[in-house]
Every structure is written in structure tokens, then in C-alpha cells.
Amino acid sequence: PLTAEIIGVSSGPIYEGGLLFNDKGCLYCHAISGHGGQRGPDLTDVGSRLSSNELTWRIMNGGLNMPAFGGILTSDELSKLVGFLHSRRKP
Secondary structure, three states: OOOHHHHOOOOOHHHHHHHHHHHOOHHHOOEEOOEEOOOOOOOOOHHHOOOHHHHHHHHHHOOOOOOOOOOOOOHHHHHHHHHHHHHOOOO
16 A cells, blocks of 8 residues: 555645545556556656646546546545645656
8 A cells, every 4th residue: 555655745635645546446557656556557657747637537537447436436535636646746
């Protein structure tokens, strides 16, 4: 699972989004900083590639091999998850 060190903060909405990344099973397919699966794209620096709106759309609607999570996540969970992913940027 992702730790506060990997998430980059130890409290707040970005931290909670990182915990959701663990809890909702995103790590089964996606890696963050070398932790997680390889089926989906590595999301270590996804915030440098996609806007918050693009991340929201992809999570809600799914993609090639990714299921849609629009009916599974609450709006609060979606907001925290997008915040966490958007914080993932190249140094």
C-alpha cells in the first residue's frame, strides 16, 4: 500500500486521496513510484500529463482496460482521488 512518504503528505485531502487509491484497488493495475501493478499506466507523474478534468473524466468513464468508477465513488471520494493524482508531478 501507499504510505504517507509515497503520497507526499500525512494528512488532508491529498493524503485521503492516496488512501482511496489503496482502498479502491487502483494499485492492482496502476503503479505509483514503483508500488502497484503494471496492467494500467504508471501514474507516478500523471498530474504532469492530465488536467483535473481529464482525470475526473477517465475515472468516471473508464478507458481501454479500465472500468468506469462513476457509479462506485462518491463525489467527495472522486474529488480526493483526483486531487491526489493531480498532485503527482515530475520533480
